[in-house]
Amino acid sequence: LRPALPDYTIETDMEAIPTELRGLHAANPVNLPRHRGVQIELPPRVRGTSPIWKDWAGPGLVPHTQALIDALAAAALAWPA
Incomplete structure (x- = not known):
């Protein structure tokens, strides 16, 4: 997720x-x-x-949401079976 959402802190240290x-x-x-x-x-x-x-008219989802979805989909496809 870090490359897809570089402006956010991705915390994985429990x-x-x-x-x-x-x-x-x-x-x-x-x-x-x-x-x-x-x-x-x-x-x-x-x-x-x-x-x-509030002024987002699209198309599609807001960019940050789409970036998250794209990153999660890529991770799921790359996950070993």
């Missing part, structure tokens, strides 16, 4: 994330599958809900 925000609780839906999952917390600008996008 020790740097406050305990209550780590999403490690067993009841968290992302932790239910056998191989676990990934939980991504997105700021409003990436979700496309920030006031900076």
Whole structure:
């Protein structure tokens, strides 16, 4: 995600994330599958809900959201089977 969203901090060091925000609780839906999952917390600008996008007329999604989708799709396609 870092190359796709260079203006954002991508935090992967669990020790740097406050305990209550780590999403490690067993009841968290992302932790239910056998191989676990990934939980991504997105700021409003990436979700496309920030006031900076109020005048966005498209086409498509706001650029930061599209960059996220493209990066996640590329990662999924490159993931070893």
